[in-house]
Amino acid sequence: xxxxxxxxxxxxxxxxxxxxxxxxxxxxxxxxxxxxxxxxxxxxxxxxxxxxxxxxxxxxxxxxxxxxxxxxxxxxxxxxxxxxxxxxxxxxxxxxxxxxxxxxxxxxxxxxxxxxxxxxxxxxxxxxxxxxxxxxxxxxxxxxxxxxxxxxxxxxxxxxxxxxxxxxxxxxxxxxxxxxxxxxxxxxxxxxxxxxxxxxxxxxxxxxxxxxxxxxxxxxxxxxxxxxxxxxxxxxxxxxxxxxxxxxxxxxxxxxxxxxxxxxxxxxxxxxxxxxxxxxxxxxxxxxxxxxxxxxxxxxxxxxxxxxxxxxxxxxxxxxxxxxxxxxxxxxxxxxxxxxxxxxxxxxxxxxxxxxxxxxxxxxxxxxxxxxxxxxxxxxxxxxxxxxxxxxxxxxx
Amino acid sequence: xxxxxxxxxxxxxxxxxxxxxxxxxxxxxxxxxxxxxxxxxxxxxxxxxxxxxxxxxxxxxxxxxxxxxxxxxxxxxxxxxxxxxxxxxxxxxxxxxxxxxxxxxxxxxxxxxxxxxxxxxxxxxxxxxxxxxxxxxxxxxxxxxxxxxxxxxxxxxxxxxxxxxxxxxxxxxxxxxxxxxxxxxxxxxxxxxxxxxxxxxxxxxxxxxxxxxxxxxxxxxxxxxxxxxxxxxxxxxxxxxxxxxxxxxxxxxxxxxxxxxxxxxxxxxxxxxxxxxxxxxxxxxxxxxxxxxxxxxxxxxxxxxxxxxxxxxxxxxxxxxxxxxxxxxxxxxxxxxxxxxxxxxxxxxxxxxxxxxxxxxxxxxxxxxxxxxxxxxxxxxxxxxxxxxxxx
Numbered sequence: 138x139x140x141x142x143x144x145x146x147x148x149x150x151x152x153x154x155x156x157x158x159x160x161x162x163x164x165x166x167x168x169x170x171x172x173x174x175x176x177x178x179x180x181x182x183x184x185x186x187x188x189x190x191x192x193x194x195x196x197x198x199x200x201x202x203x204x205x206x207x208x209x210x211x212x213x214x215x216x217x218x219x220x221x222x223x224x225x226x227x228x229x230x231x232x233x234x235x236x237x238x239x240x241x242x243x244x245x246x247x248x249x250x251x252x253x254x255x256x257x258x259x260x261x262x263x264x265x266x267x268x269x270x271x272x273x274x275x276x277x278x279x280x281x282x283x284x285x286x287x288x289x290x291x292x293x294x295x296x297x298x299x300x301x302x303x304x305x306x307x308x309x310x311x312x313x314x315x316x317x318x319x320x321x322x323x324x325x326x327x328x329x330x331x332x333x334x335x336x337x338x339x340x341x342x343x344x345x346x347x348x349x350x351x352x353x354x355x356x357x358x359x360x361x362x363x364x365x366x367x368x369x370x371x372x373x374x375x376x377x378x379x380x381x382x383x384x385x386x387x388x389x390x391x392x393x394x395x396x397x398x399x400x401x402x403x404x405x406x407x408x409x410x411x412x413x414x415x416x417x418x419x420x421x422x423x424x425x426x427x428x429x430x431x432x433x434x435x436x437x438x439x440x441x442x443x444x445x446x447x448x449x450x451x452x453x454x455x456x457x458x459x460x461x462x463x464x465x466x467x468x469x470x471x472x473x474x475x476x477x478x479x480x481x482x483x484x485x486x487x488x489x490x491x492x493x494x495x496x497x498x499x500x501x502x503x504x505x506x507x508x509x510x511x512x513x514x515x516x517x518x519x520x521x522x523x524x525x526x527x528x529x530x531x532x533x534x
Numbered sequence: 535x536x537x538x539x540x541x542x543x544x545x546x547x548x549x550x551x552x553x554x555x556x557x558x559x560x561x562x563x564x565x566x567x568x569x570x571x572x573x574x575x576x577x578x579x580x581x582x583x584x585x586x587x588x589x590x591x592x593x594x595x596x597x598x599x600x601x602x603x604x605x606x607x608x609x610x611x612x613x614x615x616x617x618x619x620x621x622x623x624x625x626x627x628x629x630x631x632x633x634x635x636x637x638x639x640x641x642x643x644x645x646x647x648x649x650x651x652x653x654x655x656x657x658x659x660x661x662x663x664x665x666x667x668x669x670x671x672x673x674x675x676x677x678x679x680x681x682x683x684x685x686x687x688x689x690x691x692x693x694x695x696x697x698x699x700x701x702x703x704x705x706x707x708x709x710x711x712x713x714x715x716x717x718x719x720x721x722x723x724x725x726x727x728x729x730x731x732x733x734x735x736x737x738x739x740x741x742x743x744x745x746x747x748x749x750x751x752x753x754x755x756x757x758x759x760x761x762x763x764x765x766x767x768x769x770x771x772x773x774x775x776x777x778x779x780x781x782x783x784x785x786x787x788x789x790x791x792x793x794x795x796x797x798x799x800x801x802x803x804x805x806x807x808x809x810x811x812x813x814x815x816x817x818x819x820x821x822x823x824x825x826x827x828x829x830x831x832x833x834x835x836x837x838x839x840x841x842x843x844x845x846x847x848x849x850x851x852x853x854x855x856x857x858x859x860x861x862x863x864x865x866x867x868x869x870x871x872x873x874x875x876x877x878x879x880x881x882x883x884x885x886x887x888x889x890x891x892x893x894x895x896x897x898x899x900x901x902x903x904x905x906x907x908x909x910x911x912x913x914x915x916x917x918x919x920x921x922x923x924x925x926x
Contacts, residue, residue, distance in 0.1 A: 445537035526796035
């Protein structure tokens with residue numbers, strides 16, 4: 138057992154921390170700064186700040202330098218994630234590109250794709266959307282209907298995608314479409330992953346308002362949109378395998394940053410409990426609420442230990458495989474349950490967008506609402522449980 | 535960064551697992567179970583435990599031990615939980631720990647080599663049943679070296695050569711003899727033997743260095759070993775249930791193919807895995823004197839207790855009727871888990887200790903995430919080990 142970091146890793150932490158100290162203005166670390174900005178204004182400030190960070194060499198931490206990455210270790214990536222959250226740095230505007238597309242391109246893209254896609258994505262020259270879900274194909278992704286018909290050197294796309302993060306800001310979309318028919322009952326066949334330019338006449342994005350009131354996702358309509366036949370990732374007809382590989386990158390990799398973020402939230406919730414009155418005493422003194430808070434802390438710290446386990450595995454070059462579904466299921470539930478503990482402490486005041494502790498409470502409420510999406514996106518809890526039961530435990534289909 | 539057993543620790547784990555597989559399996563456990571009048575110390579097993587050095591792991595080298603840590607001892611505890619192994623291993627190990635941490639050199643020399651080899655068996659009364667895990671009398675009062683009182687639910691006192699007793703003013707060594715009466719109790723989990731010890735002016739030898747901090751340290755170490763036993767139980771209960779449900783056919787298909795069962799077992803394996811992490815880290819945290827050690831102990835004990843309860847209940851449920859029979863092993867796991875769930879503080883009491891550590895005191899301003907010695911060591915907000923444990 139060794140829970141320390143190497144000197145190189147610690148040097149990297151110091152270097153990045155000091156860069157953040159200099160280059161992340163104090164006001165940008167507060168909720169108040171972002172509260173009076175429109176979504177477009179926020180997006181454009183974050184996009185620029187992130188591009189500056191990439192220019193300083195703090196992006197693509199584990200990716201090879203030849204593709205614009207830093208060539209660092211998985212541990213450095215974990216440190217990077219922690220420091221970003223510690224500093225209250227703006228979250229990435231290119232999450233789908235960074236988390237899903239880039240590792241997939243690195244794994245199975247052509248040399249040409251690696252050299253163009255990854256550096257442009259790192260510097261936010263291209264904002265990527267993910268086009269998987271359709272109105273009739275959510276958890277049952279293989280039921281997708283979008284068609285890509287080959288006409289000469291182009292595919293012509295027709296169909297609709299939904300729940301598309303950054304739909305209104307996207308430059309390109311990696312999307313799943315039918316390039317061929319299913320083979321009998323094998324509906325996973327005949328699907329391809331296409332890389333489509335969103336700035337064209339046949340592509341129209343419309344915002345969708347979420348239950349939190351934000352519009353960070355939307356829907357994308359394709360009407361005779363086109364993309365060159367060279368813009369296929371993983372080969373024509375291999376879209377299903379490509380998508381499964383792509384999703385596996387998300388499910389397990391980020392446990393340490395999830396922990397860091399949720400633990401900050403827990404500390405805020407505990408502080409709120411100390412100041413909130415319940416039957417004439419602090420809510421923090423209520424024996425039942427104390428138990429709930431402590432139970433939430435237990436789960437959170439287990440997530441931290443688990444992130445060490447994940448880091449140990451990835452540092453040794455081991456693939457997490459289907460166990461990544463365990464990580465996703467656990468962090469999503471832990472986060473959601475913390476949101477519920479918070480609302481139990483807030484009680485009726487949960488309804489109020491302002492009130493005591495102003496910005497802090499607003500942020501807690503928005504996290505509690507956001508947590509309701511995390512048990513759905515990236516494979517719902519129910520999908521993860523089926524994966525775990527069949528692929529980890531080996532229970533029969 | 536390596537959060538995993540070392541190769542040596544893994545070898546130890548393989549050794550104890552393969553010993554149990556080959557020499558002390560469910561049939562041998564059942565023989566102990568079905569002999570309620572016996573002392574539940576199978577001779578060959580106990581001799582082997584001593585010969586293999588499994589009692590000597592934490593004993594210093596000068597007393598014929600291995601000078602290893604709680605992580606190594608936890609490897610044994612976990613395997614013993616998975617095997618529902620009977621015998622006074624825990625009591626003997628904890629008695630030796632009490633001597634190591636609080637005994638005089640003379641007391642250590644007199645007892646540690648014998649406890650390390652298994653020649654002498656130990657038992658401990660460190661906490662009164664139902665109490666939260668903090669230093670207090672287990673039920674005895676000492677007056678001029680003479681102990682009087684009733685010690686409830688003491689494991690294996692009938693076979694112990696030495697008993698470590700928590701009195702109001704510290705820890706004492708008591709040997710069987712005048713003033714010591716041990717009464718066997720009829721208890722559910724027959725992989726152990728519970729007794730009531732009545733002391734009436736029994737001669738007690740005080741452990742000179744056994745401060746309240748040492749007492750707390752012992753309670754924490756006991757909680758970690760029990761947590762590891764519990765996660766061993768939980769993992770085995772899960773594994774056996776999965777295997778059974780792969781082959782048990784109802785409605786023309788294996789019951790493990792039904793989503794209602796699949797999803798439940800998927801949730802269970804996630805939580806068993808988390809409890810394993812927590813039990814491992816708690817052992818390491820105490821070994822390394824980590825800043826969050828006290829917190830880690832309470833996390834491990836509460837999580838392991840909750841998970842073992844769930845896993846052993848599921849084992850019965852997802853075996854159907856056969857799981858409720860005496861002939862099936864499911865009740866070994868269920869009853870052992872029930873015994874240990876409440877030992878050295880139950881889940882609720884440990885969560886209350888977490889609340890006292892983290893909720894009552896406002897955390898320090900910088901919830902420092904790494905940058906120190908360990909990832910996510912969350913700084914001063916988690917109290918300072920033993921001292922914080924005593925304060926609650």
